[in-house]
Amino acid sequence: MKKLYLAILSLSIIAASGSTFAASVKGGSGQINFMGIINNDACSVDGSTGKDKVISVDMGNVSIKDMGSDTAPNAGRISANDFNLKVNCNAGTKVSMVFKPSLNGGSGLVTGKKVLKLQGSDAAKGVGIALLDSDGAVIDLTSDTTALVTTGLSGEKAAGGDGTLSFAAAYVTTGDATTAVAGTGNATLPFVLQYE
Template identity: 35%
Template sequence: MKKIILASGILVAASSIQFVQASTGNINFTGGLTTATCSINGGGGSDLDVDLGLVSIDDLNDGSAAAGANTRITVDIDCTAATGLSNVYMNFDPRSGSGQDSRDSRLLKTVGDATGVGIGLINGANQILDMRAGDTITEPLTVAADGTARASLDLRAAYVVNGDPVVAGEANATLPFTFTYD
């Protein structure tokens, strides 16, 4: 009797196994290599230090980036042997570094004892770049006859209220970036 129950249990278990049809495909990679060597701000390293200074809570922007204290950021790109390149793209990785602000994901989360603010990157149209959407800064490279290329990317940064009560204190952030060229 035990053998019949055990055999029945195995048969029931085997009959309940379902097979799922899998889909297959390819990931096709394209690209190439260039002899171009590019540096930022005269080749002094790959980090950009931006001092936002001490900002009064009364001067904080209401989230529109239209008013309030902000700091200009100029990123100069110099490339040698850049024949064939026409654009530079500055891409941001807001999920790394200090991360995105939990109240307003357009902003960078600040680290420190200040609350109620994030850091917004502001484009030339006076709008906060949308970190959650992966906004990119694009600038054409000006290529000289000798193959050198230059571009200057301009943006600004500011503390922006995020909807939480604002408390004074230290408010720092880190935002990894990558340059790509075409």
């Protein structure tokens, strides 16, 4: 009888504690998920937005007749659009930048040319985007070697090295301008910072 009484008493205590717990949870419950990546990158680029570090350059509305060619982008009536990338580096870091047009999500190149291909089914035909360095020379995007830009940043200051890289981009015809077809002019050019 004592064993039966103890068993009933134990069950009563368990049932009572369960109902107390259930009574204390009111109004629902949920959770918060935090996601991110902590890195130790020696350099970063200002002006980029979002976790994918996207930098937007507005190329405007350009007529085919006003464009230069892929070999002479500045020969057209419309000059190239200038844009800057501000790079911030840790002290002592030597950095260079390489453009990789065919990296994940990149537009790729116009076949046989040094310029970016336009993306999308409604993209202009016979037109690409030439990337120019700070001297106005076309950057050859066909290989990692020719698409490499040394920055001159070495992070010599105690707080690190900050600097601005200047570029320009221009719509260009990639063949006979009279056969080019109007359309959208969007392209994506991934880049990678390399450190020493």
